[in-house]
Amino acid sequence: EVDLEERLRELDLRSDSDIPDVPPPTDSTPEILKRALSGLSARWKNWWIRGILTLAMISGFFLIIYMGSFMLMLLVLSIQVKCYHEIITIGYRVYHSYDLPWFRSLSWYFLLCVNYFFYGETVADYFATFVQRREQLQFLIRYHRFISFALYLTGFCMFVLSLVKKHYRLQFYMFAWTHVTLLITVTQSHLVIQNLFEGMIWFLVPISSVICNDITAYIFGFFFGRTPLIKLSPKKTWEGFIGGFFSTVVFGFISSYFLAQHQYFVCPVEYNSETNTFVTECEPSELFQMKKYSVPPLLQAVLGWETVNMYPFQMHSFALSTFASLIGPFGGFFASGFKRAFKIKDFADTIPGHGGIMDRFDCQYLMATFVHVYITSFIRGPNPSKLLKQLLILQPEQQLSVYKTLKSHLVEKGILQPSLRG
Numbered sequence: 001e002v003d004l005e006e007r008l009r010e011l012d013l014r015s016d017s018d019i020p021d022v023p024p025p026t027d028s029t030p031e032i033l034k035r036a037l038s039g040l041s042a043r044w045k046n047w048w049i050r051g052i053l054t055l056a057m058i059s060g061f062f063l064i065i066y067m068g069s070f071m072l073m074l075l076v077l078s079i080q081v082k083c084y085h086e087i088i089t090i091g092y093r094v095y096h097s098y099d100l101p102w103f104r105s106l107s108w109y110f111l112l113c114v115n116y117f118f119y120g121e122t123v124a125d126y127f128a129t130f131v132q133r134r135e136q137l138q139f140l141i142r143y144h145r146f147i148s149f150a151l152y153l154t155g156f157c158m159f160v161l162s163l164v165k166k167h168y169r170l171q172f173y174m175f176a177w178t179h180v181t182l183l184i185t186v187t188q189s190h191l192v193i194q195n196l197f198e199g200m201i202w203f204l205v206p207i208s209s210v211i212c213n214d215i216t217a218y219i220f221g222f223f224f225g226r227t228p229l230i231k232l233s234p235k236k237t238w239e240g241f242i243g244g245f246f247s248t249v250v251f252g253f254i255s256s257y258f259l260a261q262h263q264y265f266v267c268p269v270e271y272n273s274e275t276n277t278f279v280t281e282c283e284p285s286e287l288f289q290m291k292k293y294s295v296p297p298l299l300q301a302v303l304g305w306e307t308v309n310m311y312p313f314q315m316h317s318f319a320l321s322t323f324a325s326l327i328g329p330f331g332g333f334f335a336s337g338f339k340r341a342f343k344i345k346d347f348a349d350t351i352p353g354h355g356g357i358m359d360r361f362d363c364q365y366l367m368a369t370f371v372h373v374y375i376t377s378f379i380r381g382p383n384p385s386k387l388l389k390q391l392l393i394l395q396p397e398q399q400l401s402v403y404k405t406l407k408s409h410l411v412e413k414g415i416l417q418p419s420l421r422g
Contacts, residue, residue: 217244
């Protein structure tokens with residue numbers, strides 16, 4: 001028997017070509033599609049399989065949008081769990097860690113702990129009035145961070161207790177692998193849901209822009225691609241990259257125009273504790289009210305217009321679409337490098353012609369972080385509704401103190417008369 005310590009020491013000195021092969025995924029293409037496309041070349045067969053499955057996924061996405069915000073949150077959670085599973089499984093296979101004590105259980109335990117922390121934070125922020133009515137939940141929310149830390153600490157201690165002589169380095173490899181995977185999947189999916197609460201438009205435009213860029217870059221590259229773009233992804237071409245950029249910017253501008261007209265998409269998602277449902281009703285903010293803009297003199301000669309009517313959000317859609325088409329693909333390049341490092345074609349074989357769920361969402365996670373940072377930096381201001389929910393949780397004497405302080409401030413500003421009594 002080869003000493004594991006020696007084997008791990010050798011692993012540190014290996015080149016990428018020495019990494020053990022991961023078993024290739026099986027072909028999950030339905031038999032009916034295989035028979036229907038049997039006469040085509042491999043290139044066109046892949047084209048049709050990808051196209052048919054893409055249309056099916058888009059149709060399913062539209063259906064979930066129609067079903068509302070809660071179903072979208074469940075979709076994000078499901079995708080997060082599946083992506084986590086795909087990445088963790090690769091680690092198991094590459095490092096042959098099937099027999100490590102407790103590790104498979106600990107990986108999923110840490111996933112539950114981190115989700116408990118993030119979703120608990122969401123409940124505390126957006127469901128305050130609901131929590132206030134239920135005494136059991138009040139305890140969980142009040143001590144939420146302590147409970148989360150205690151849960152994580154339990155898993156940490158279990159990991160330490162599971163360390164076995166001659167397995168130390170391999171176990172720490174997988175411990176680090178698990179935490180990086182949690183950072184990539186759980187943290188980013190939490191940001192996706194945070195974006196959704198700002199209004200469904202902040203969820204749909206970024207995600208659909210990445211999807212549009214994926215599709216149009218593939219189409220332009222398939223028909224016109226001649227010039228390789230990057231060595232990490234040999235099939236990516238400059239023609240596809242540029243074509244995807246212009247298509248995505250146009251798509252983002254047009255889709256923003258139509259979405260900005262409906263309260264269902266532009267209003268922040270809020271929980272109505274009386275009906276126990278999510279509601280999207282509000283007076284649209286200035287971002288979603290039509291305004292008149294002057295056309296720059298250089299463009300006036302070309303367009304023949306001096307002014308143009310558009311929603312302010314359409315200006316922000318340029319930033320979102322540009323990021324989705326120019327920077328977003330680097331999430332895909334990163335994933336390609338990861339797969340090449342471990343000699344795999346796809347993360348899994350969940351979607352015929354596409355690979356795993358992570359293969360389709362590698363760019364979405366990068367996009368989610370950008371949108372969250374963009375909203376907090378340039379869009380979000382004080383939220384009266386959220387502040388009011390927090391005030392309602394306070395004790396009566398605390399609420400009275402806030403009232404007196406606010407009244408004194410308004411009197412000093414001249415908004416209220418000093419003689420006003422409350």
